[in-house]
Amino acid sequence: MSGSIAEDSLSDGFFSDVLEGLDIALFERICxxxxxxxxxxxxxxxxxxxPVEHQQYDLAMQSAFLENFLIDxxxxxxxxxxxxxxxxxxxxxxxxxxxxxxxPLEAFAxxxxxxxxxAIVDLSSNFEDQRQVYQRARELALGQEKxxxxxxxxxRELQAALEQRVLNQESLEVIANTVAGNASxxxxxxxxxxxxxxxKALVDIFHxxxxxxxxxxxxxxxxxxxxxxxxxxxKRVVTSGSYWEGEFESQGITGEKKxxxxxxxPVLDSEGTVSHYICIANDVTDxxxxxxxxxxxxxxxxxxxxxxxxxxxxxxxQLIEQATTQHQQLALYYVDLDHFKRVNDSxxxxxxxxxxxxxxxxxxxxxxxxxIVAHLGGDEFAVVAQVKQLGNIETIxxxxxxxxxxxxxxxxTDFRLSASIGVAxxxxxxxxxxxxxxxxxxxxxxxxxxxxNQCQFFKPAIGARFLNRLNLENDLEAxxxxxxxxxxxxxxxxxxxxxFVRLEALIRWRHPEQGFISPAIFIxxxxxxxxxxxxxxxxxNTACAYAQQxxxxxxxxxxxxxxxxxxxxxxxxxxxxEQALQDSGLPPEQLEIEITETSFLEQMDEVVTMLSxxxxxxxxxxxxxxxxxxxxxxYLKSLPVDNLKLDQTFVRELPDHExxxxxxxxxxxxxxxxxxxxxxxGVETVEQLDYLRQQGCDYVQGYYFYRPLPGDELPPIFDQIxxxxxxx
Amino acid sequence: MISKKICLIGSxxxxxxxxxxRFVTDGFDxxxxxxxxxxxxxxxxxxxxxxxxxxxxxxxxxDEFAELRTTYLRGASGYFLVIDxxxxxxxxxxxxxxxxxxxxxxxxPFLLLINKTDLEAERRISREELQPCIEAGWSVMETSxxxxxxxxxxxxxxxxxxxxxxxxxxx
Ligand SMILES: Nc1nc2c(ncn2[C@@H]2O[C@H](COP(=O)(O)OP(=O)(O)O)[C@@H](O)[C@H]2O)c(=O)[nH]1
Ligand SMILES: [Mg+2]
Numbered sequence: 001m002s003g004s005i006a007e008d009s010l011s012d013g014f015f016s017d018v019l020e021g022l023d024i025a026l027f028e029r030i031c032x033x034x035x036x037x038x039x040x041x042x043x044x045x046x047x048x049x050x051p052v053e054h055q056q057y058d059l060a061m062q063s064a065f066l067e068n069f070l071i072d073x074x075x076x077x078x079x080x081x082x083x084x085x086x087x088x089x090x091x092x093x094x095x096x097x098x099x100x101x102x103x104p105l106e107a108f109a110x111x112x113x114x115x116x117x118x119a120i121v122d123l124s125s126n127f128e129d130q131r132q133v134y135q136r137a138r139e140l141a142l143g144q145e146k147x148x149x150x151x152x153x154x155x156r157e158l159q160a161a162l163e164q165r166v167l168n169q170e171s172l173e174v175i176a177n178t179v180a181g182n183a184s185x186x187x188x189x190x191x192x193x194x195x196x197x198x199x200k201a202l203v204d205i206f207h208x209x210x211x212x213x214x215x216x217x218x219x220x221x222x223x224x225x226x227x228x229x230x231x232x233x234x235k236r237v238v239t240s241g242s243y244w245e246g247e248f249e250s251q252g253i254t255g256e257k258k259x260x261x262x263x264x265x266p267v268l269d270s271e272g273t274v275s276h277y278i279c280i281a282n283d284v285t286d287x288x289x290x291x292x293x294x295x296x297x298x299x300x301x302x303x304x305x306x307x308x309x310x311x312x313x314x315x316x317x318q319l320i321e322q323a324t325t326q327h328q329q330l331a332l333y334y335v336d337l338d339h340f341k342r343v344n345d346s347x348x349x350x351x352x353x354x355x356x357x358x359x360x361x362x363x364x365x366x367x368x369x370x371x372i373v374a375h376l377g378g379d380e381f382a383v384v385a386q387v388k389q390l391g392n393i394e395t396i397x398x399x400x401x402x403x404x405x406x407x408x409x410x411x412x413t414d415f416r417l418s419a420s421i422g423v424a425x426x427x428x429x430x431x432x433x434x435x436x437x438x439x440x441x442x443x444x445x446x447x448x449x450x451x452x453n454q455c456q457f458f459k460p461a462i463g464a465r466f467l468n469r470l471n472l473e474n475d476l477e478a479x480x481x482x483x484x485x486x487x488x489x490x491x492x493x494x495x496x497x498x499x500f501v502r503l504e505a506l507i508r509w510r511h512p513e514q515g516f517i518s519p520a521i522f523i524x525x526x527x528x529x530x531x532x533x534x535x536x537x538x539x540x541n542t543a544c545a546y547a548q549q550x551x552x553x554x555x556x557x558x559x560x561x562x563x564x565x566x567x568x569x570x571x572x573x574x575x576x577x578e579q580a581l582q583d584s585g586l587p588p589e590q591l592e593i594e595i596t597e598t599s600f601l602e603q604m605d606e607v608v609t610m611l612s613x614x615x616x617x618x619x620x621x622x623x624x625x626x627x628x629x630x631x632x633x634x635y636l637k638s639l640p641v642d643n644l645k646l647d648q649t650f651v652r653e654l655p656d657h658e659x660x661x662x663x664x665x666x667x668x669x670x671x672x673x674x675x676x677x678x679x680x681x682g683v684e685t686v687e688q689l690d691y692l693r694q695q696g697c698d699y700v701q702g703y704y705f706y707r708p709l710p711g712d713e714l715p716p717i718f719d720q721i722x723x724x725x726x727x728x
Numbered sequence: 729m730i731s732k733k734i735c736l737i738g739s740x741x742x743x744x745x746x747x748x749x750r751f752v753t754d755g756f757d758x759x760x761x762x763x764x765x766x767x768x769x770x771x772x773x774x775x776x777x778x779x780x781x782x783x784x785x786x787x788x789x790x791d792e793f794a795e796l797r798t799t800y801l802r803g804a805s806g807y808f809l810v811i812d813x814x815x816x817x818x819x820x821x822x823x824x825x826x827x828x829x830x831x832x833x834x835x836x837p838f839l840l841l842i843n844k845t846d847l848e849a850e851r852r853i854s855r856e857e858l859q860p861c862i863e864a865g866w867s868v869m870e871t872s873x874x875x876x877x878x879x880x881x882x883x884x885x886x887x888x889x890x891x892x893x894x895x896x897x898x899x
Contacts, residue, residue: 092800303860
């Protein structure tokens with residue numbers, strides 16, 4: 001009943017009335033290639049298309065666009081997915097006709113009263129408005145894209161220029177003057193993050209009080225914390241001396257949110273430690289919001305075609321959400337190629353990209369399709385795998401490591417590269433993406449420190465070191481008063497006859513929250529302030545007292561104390577040493593001072609005079625880390641030292657590495673010519689020991705014999721220590 | 729005459745419409761007129777031993793306003809992936825678009841066009857940066873819709889690629 005009403009009311013006559021004045025071309029489909037117009041066709045339509053016969057149109061033949069659309073339309077008419085009345089399938093806009101007469105059209109497939117209908121609509125009337133809007137928006141986006149590009153280039157150039165000036169030892173005041181009026185915010189900090197230079201733009205944009213130079217919670221520290229949300233590895237990257245750049249959201253002191261584009265360039269001194277951070281920043285809030293909509297197109301890394309950092313971030317966040325509700329476990333692998341920079345620099349960019357490509361493909365093969373593999377940038381990759389069985393975590397790690405084994409052939413030469421991998425587990429090592437990434441990154445860095453080409457799982461102790469580096473200074477001050485330092489002693493074994501015990505005193509810091517902190521971390525920090533002198537004094541006094549306590553038992557203990565370059569340059573250093581000897585009663589010949597080559601870098605004459613005085617007092621002097629730095633064998637003879645400590649980097653490569661063999665042999669020979677003893681550090685294997693003994697090395701120190709031990713564990717083994725060298 | 733559908737794909741304002749205009753009518757307009765929707769042109773290309781009719785689909789540069797409709801790609805025998813030599817971002821976008829296109833079109837031939845190479849001083853995409861694409865076996869060509877550099881040639885090369893591809897498949 002209702003059907004017949006519809007049938008009637010949908011007669012052509014009805015349509016004609018409705019369509020009158022609507023400027024729509026309406027057709028009914030007769031068969032797959034024929035369409036019959038309903039009502040009168042608009043003029044514009046007739047100017048584009050002509051009927052084939054009896055008022056029938058073959059639209060597919062007349063328009064390539066419609067030909068394509070009709071394929072979808074046929075499927076739709078066959079079974080419209082949305083059966084509700086008023087549903088339709090739209091073709092999208094196309095323009096028909098030549099350049100001058102072109103009109104924007106859109107076609108719709110619809111079903112009414114069981115008839116398959118096609119409507120073609122001319123959009124000209126409101127099209128120009130819409131086009132204007134799009135045009136304007138796209139022009140804006142273009143402008144902003146260009147601005148962002150210029151800005152990042154400008155920042156990079158400025159940062160490089162300033163770095164050069166700092167390296168040239170220009171005074172910070174002069175540098176501050178030159179950047180005072182710069183439009184980019186410029187911040188130069190010391191290694192502790194304390195503000196040294198802050199220009200007007202920095203003060204203006206980020207509302208920093210200019211007078212607060214050197215303030216505790218520095219701008220840099222705040223930025224690092226804010227950026228960490230999106231770049232968990234940022235602290236580790238910059239504190240270990242690498243360049244960083246990126247954009248993140250920052251909340252100023254006033255609480256106002258801004259997007260900032262930031263470059264951080266650590267400046268390294270001759271010892272390779274960070275002396276300054278040069279930061280260039282700009283407020284890119286406008287640009288950022290302008291470009292927001294484009295982000296979804298930037299999901300792929302151009303080199304490897306893997307998802308990039310941006311899209312990885314989204315994916316891992318999703319995966320974590322899912323894992324949280326479904327109680328799944330995830331493993332995040334942070335993969336960093338070893339020495340990739342070296343390859344890239346020596347072979348060139350192309351070869352580098354080729355390697356990245358190859359490894360990207362291999363990494364992707366290590367996991368299931370549903371797992372995530374991403375190229376985070378540079379030589380860093382990330383893999384997130386769902387953990388079904390615990391054993392799988394290590395299987396995948398091993399598979400990843402193994403995937404680097406087969407060499408890559410470039411220009412018929414085989415290249416071998418390894419990778420260091422850090423693993424963090426969800427939920428054990430972190431409940432959100434940021435924490436997981438940070439922890440995986442730290443574990444990766446730990447793997448690098450342990451000699452690369454391996455996989456390390458995150459442990460809280462690994463993390464502690466980097467995270468609070470900038471806060472450590474405060475804690476350092478307290479450490480002396482609270483007795484958190486300890487001395488460990490590592491025996492130096494004489495390879496000839498010896499009637500006394502030689503020990504090197506090594507400082508340890510037992511941090512209340514962070515556990516043991518390596519002197520490699522806190523000594524450089526202490527050196528940047530007066531604290532190094534307090535620490536140095538404590539070490540000297542403690543070591544002397546320790547060695548002297550065995551005098552009563554008739555045991556002679558010689559103790560070597562490390563003295564940093566800035567301690568050695570102090571005018572009152574001799575007095576301090578004398579005082580320590582006096583207080584403890586230790587005979588001068590039982591004290592040995594170890595200094596590094598860098599002590600001679602500045603004020604060489606004064607240092608030489610000072611050391612000569614010490615030797616005249618009967619104290620021994622050793623030159624530490626010999627061979628690791630600038631030292632040349634030729635100037636050695638002018639240095640007032642008794643012993644040379646051969647750096648462990650050579651020792652580690654013995655006896656297989658030819659160059660290290662040659663260096664070791666000639667150092668020993670020369671030292672003996674100059675009446676110096678040689679102490680080899682880091683001896684770990686019997687092969688190393690044999691080679692050193694064969695070359696006539698005097699003392700060896702290393703895990704092969706003893707690790708550094710707490711003071712109270714040594715007395716029981718004094719006899720063993722004295723005999724160790726002759727027994728083996 | 730064999731007729732072949734090809735598409736131009738790339739971020740907005742890289743010069744897709746300009747390339748087609750240069751090819752079809754040998755003209756150029758400095759003024760930017762954003763394309764909305766699809767514009768289809770036809771032109772013949774004479775190869776050594778045959779003539780092809782190109783049905784050229786100029787697709788609106790996808791961005792936040794317009795998605796790439798994969799139904800527009802249907803039946804394409806090849807395509808140009810177009811980037812703007814002065815905008816590094818357009819390379820990223822092109823690579824991402826290309827993934828989508830590959831999913832739809834499998835392995836039809838395509839040519840990466842580095843357009844606006846007349847703007848030498850503003851160039852921000854170096855030849856080195858394109859090396860991975862070349863190493864991946866892509867055909868890459870530098871063009872300028874403004875000066876006409878390589879535009880005709882690009883269409884000829886793509887035409888030849890289509891012919892070779894069709895021959896290889898029929899073997
Ligand atoms: N200098 C220069 N400008 C170009 C070139 N090709 C296109 N343009 C300009 O770039 C803008 C965008 O071009 P258009 O063809 O509309 O880009 P589409 O959005 O990809 O179709 C216009 O202002 C053109 O004049 C070229 O090769 N060189
Ligand atoms: Mg266009």
